[in-house]
Amino acid sequence: MRDSSVGVYVHVPFCERVCPYCDFAVIGVPELPPAQETRYVDALLRELDSRSPVYRDPDGSAHRLASIYLGGGTPALLTPESLGRIVEAIRAVFPSDVPVETTLEVNPSTLERDRLPGFRAVGVNRVSVGVQSFDDGVLKRLGRAHQAEEAHLTLAACRAAGFQAISLDLIFAAPGQRLADLEADLRSALAFGPEHVSTYELTIESGTPFALAASRGQLPLPDEAEAIAMLETLEDRLRAGGFVRYEISNYAHPGFQAVHNRRYWERQPVLGLGVGAFSTEPRSAAAPFGARRSNVRDLRTYIDRIAQRLPPAAGPTEVFDAATARGEAAFLALRGSRGLLAAEFEGEFGQPPRAFFGPAIDRLVEAGLLDEVEGENLRLSARGRLLADSVFAEFV
Numbered sequence: 079m080r081d082s083s084v085g086v087y088v089h090v091p092f093c094e095r096v097c098p099y100c101d102f103a104v105i106g107v108p109e110l111p112p113a114q115e116t117r118y119v120d121a122l123l124r125e126l127d128s129r130s131p132v133y134r135d136p137d138g139s140a141h142r143l144a145s146i147y148l149g150g151g152t153p154a155l156l157t158p159e160s161l162g163r164i165v166e167a168i169r170a171v172f173p174s175d176v177p178v179e180t181t182l183e184v185n186p187s188t189l190e191r192d193r194l195p196g197f198r199a200v201g202v203n204r205v206s207v208g209v210q211s212f213d214d215g216v217l218k219r220l221g222r223a224h225q226a227e228e229a230h231l232t233l234a235a236c237r238a239a240g241f242q243a244i245s246l247d248l249i250f251a252a253p254g255q256r257l258a259d260l261e262a263d264l265r266s267a268l269a270f271g272p273e274h275v276s277t278y279e280l281t282i283e284s285g286t287p288f289a290l291a292a293s294r295g296q297l298p299l300p301d302e303a304e305a306i307a308m309l310e311t312l313e314d315r316l317r318a319g320g321f322v323r324y325e326i327s328n329y330a331h332p333g334f335q336a337v338h339n340r341r342y343w344e345r346q347p348v349l350g351l352g353v354g355a356f357s358t359e360p361r362s363a364a365a366p367f368g369a370r371r372s373n374v375r376d377l378r379t380y381i382d383r384i385a386q387r388l389p390p391a392a393g394p395t396e397v398f399d400a401a402t403a404r405g406e407a408a409f410l411a412l413r414g415s416r417g418l419l420a421a422e423f424e425g426e427f428g429q430p431p432r433a434f435f436g437p438a439i440d441r442l443v444e445a446g447l448l449d450e451v452e453g454e455n456l457r458l459s460a461r462g463r464l465l466a467d468s469v470f471a472e473f474v
Contacts, residue, residue, distance in 0.1 A: 079283040080151070080416065081141075081346050081361070082141050082142060082360075082418060082459070083141055083142045083143070083144040083145065083346065083347070084133045084141040084142070084143060084144050084347045084349055084360075085143075085144070085146070085337075085338050085346065085347070085348045085350070085353055086126075086147070086168050086172070086349045086350075086351065087149060087338070087348055087349070087350045087356075088122060088146070088147070088149070088153070088164055088168075088351050088352055088355075089103065089149060089150060089151060089350065089351065089353055089354055089355040090118075090148065090151045090153035090155070090352065090402065091103050091104050091105050091150060091151045091155075091288075091352070091354065091371075091377055091416065091473070092104070092105060092107045092110050092118075092150070092151055092152060092155050093105070093106055093150065093151055093152045093155075093355045093387075094107070094152065094155070095108075095221070095222075095223040097220060097221045097222060098220075098221040098287035098288045098291075099220065099280060099281070099282070099287075099288045100283075100286065100339040101283035101284065101285065101286055102150070102151065102354065103107060103151075103353045103375040104150065107155070107349040110155050110156075110372045111426070113415065115156055115160055117381060118377075119156070119160045119163055121166060121384040122164060122351050122352055122379065123163070123167050124173060124384050124385055125390060126167055126168065126170070126349075126351055128389075129256060129349060129351070129357070130171045130349070130376065131134075131171070131351075132359055132360070133172070133289070133347060133359075134413070134469070140171060140172050140173060141172055141360070142172065142173065142320070143168065143173065143174040143178050144175055144176060144179070144337060144338075144346075145178060145180070145181070145338035146165060146179070146338070146343065147180075147181045147338040147339075148161065148164070148181065148182045148183065148202070149181075150183055151183075152183070152185055152190075153182055153183055153462025154182060154183065154184045154185065154193060154197065155190070156189040157196070158193055158196030158197050158199065158200050159196075159200075161182070161197060162199075162200030162201070162204070165200055165202070165469055166201075169461075170220075172401035177203070179203065179336075180201050180202050180203050180204065181202070181245075181338060182197055182202045182204070182205050182206070182337070183205075183206045183208065183430045184205050184206065184208070184209070184232065185207070185208045185224065185232075185233070185235075186205050186207065186209065186224040186228035186229040186232040187224055187228060187232070188228075191214055191228075191231060191232045191235045194235050194236060194239040194247060196238045197239075198240055201245040202241070203242045204242060204243040204244075204245070205241050205243075205244055205245070206245040206274075206276070207229070207232060207236060207244065207246045207247065208247050209233070209247055210247060210249045210252075211226070211248065211249060211252065211255075211263050212226045212229060212230075212263050212266040212267070213226060213259050213262065214226050215254065215259075216253075216254065216255050216259060218251070218266045219254050220252055220254060220280075221287075222248065222267060223336070226266075226296070229265075230270075232403040233246065233270050233272075242271055243273040243274060243334050244274070245273065245274035245275065245276060245336070246267060246270070246272050246275055246279045247275075247276045247277075248263055248264075248267065248275065248276070248312075248397070249277075249278050249279075249280050249357060250263075250277060250278070250280070250305070250312065251279045251280050251299060251300050251304075251305040251308055252280050253280075253297055253298050253299055254298050255300060255308075256304070256449065257307050257308055257311065260308050260311060260312070261311060261315070262327060264311070264315045264316070264436060268316075268319045269313070273331050273334035274328070274330045274334050274335075274336060275316060275328075275329045275330075276327055276328050276329075277312050277316075277327055277329070278309070278327075279305060279308075279309065280299070282297075283294070298472075306414060306464055309463075309464060310464075312392065316329045317403065320350060322415070323415060324414065324415045325339070325340075325343060325413050325414050325415045326458070326466055328382060332448065334386070336453070340414075341358075342358070343411070343413050343414055344414075345368065345406065345407060345410060345412070346358070347360045350373065351373075352373065353370070353374065353375060353376070353377050353380045354372070354373055354374070354375040354460075355373045356372045356373075357368065357371045357372075358370055359371060359395065364397070365398065366395045366401060367397075367400060367423060368403070369395050369396060369398060370375075370395070370398070371391055371396070371398045372392045372393070373390045373391060374391070374392045374458050395433070400427065401428075402424075403427075404427055404434055404473070405473045407426065407427070407456045408423070409470035409473045411423075412448075412457070412458055412470065413466075413470075415455075415457075416458050417451075417455055417457030417458070418420075418431055418455065418456040419455050419458075420453060420454035420455050421431075430454050431456065432454055435472070435473060438472040438473065439456065441472070442462070442469055442472060446459055446461050447459055447461055447462035447468070447469050448462055448469065449462075
């Protein structure tokens with residue numbers, strides 16, 4: 079089960095504005111000072127040097143690079159020169175004989191739009207654009223820094239810059255959003271013709287301004303029935319537009335599934351660099367089911383630890399035991415369109431899923447949330463996709 083490939087995630091915590099629903103490790107920086115940018119990039123490269131030995135084969139050879147993902151935050155606030163340093167350093171550490179998916183998250187703005195040709199020149203070949211909505215009213219209620227016109231201009235500029243794939247993000251069940259608003263968003267998205275679309279139901283995260291507003295009854299969210307109608311509409315409209323739903327929140331035209339994101343759902347190694355980044359470490363004799371590590375979320379603490387040659391980890395590395403690994407293998411597989419394949423599960427854990435989760439599987443099948451197909455393979459039913467979190471809770 080040892081995987082000799084690696085995906086590299088780089089977290090850039092800087093944002094022009096912190097959205098009121100965001101729970102990521104980010105800080106608001108209306109204008110990123112060049113000295114702060116350089117200091118952070120230097121720290122990322124030092125962390126890469128110190129962490130990369132974990133991602134080596136027993137013979138000492140580095141893992142093959144499978145993907146790079148530059149996320150945040152707003153990584154496009156970095157200059158193309160800074161991003162080029164990061165991409166070049168990663169490629170120098172982890173070899174690859176084939177082109178590697180290199181994704182950059184971009185928000186609609188004049189600054190980021192003007193930098194797109196430079197990002198393409200330093201090796202970015204895929205962009206993920208944080209559109210969220212094409213409706214100015216919805217964007218304002220979400221606390222986004224851009225308006226709809228900026229989204230249209232940025233998407234057009236991405237296409238003109240020659241990226242191989244463009245993905246856009248949409249949020250649904252946003253404050254004050256109605257089904258008709260979402261349908262208009264989908265018409266705009268499909269008219270542009272992206273290769274990939276990610277759709278996320280707004281989640282109210284503890285400790286955010288939206289959580290406080292919700293606790294006070296000041297957040298006018300769609301009710302459950304309308305949220306379900308939105309989810310069904312997304313699936314219907316995107317499927318009609320030629321997209322395949324390959325993961326519960328992700329749709330792609332054939333050949334354009336996100337290589338990097340699939341690594342998380344398939345439990346493949348990912349090296350996470352930067353503030354708040356998570357890593358999935360390779361399986362080894364000491365960690366036969368792999369391990370997980372997370373970095374500190376505070377920027378100053380991260381910089382200081384790197385400067386002192388100390389690990390920036392938020393705590394001890396979590397070595398997965400068999401029970402934890404089985405649970406994660408089950409619910410992560412169910413997120414994907416293939417579902418949970420009994421033979422693959424048995425190959426890793428010695429017995430099929432029913433040996434460990436039999437009663438839970440029976441309950442979920444009886445409730446119409448899971449379909450059991452081709453023997454003991456499991457997939458979310460149409461109803462199960464609407465109530466996926468409740469299904470996943472049965473396995474953890």
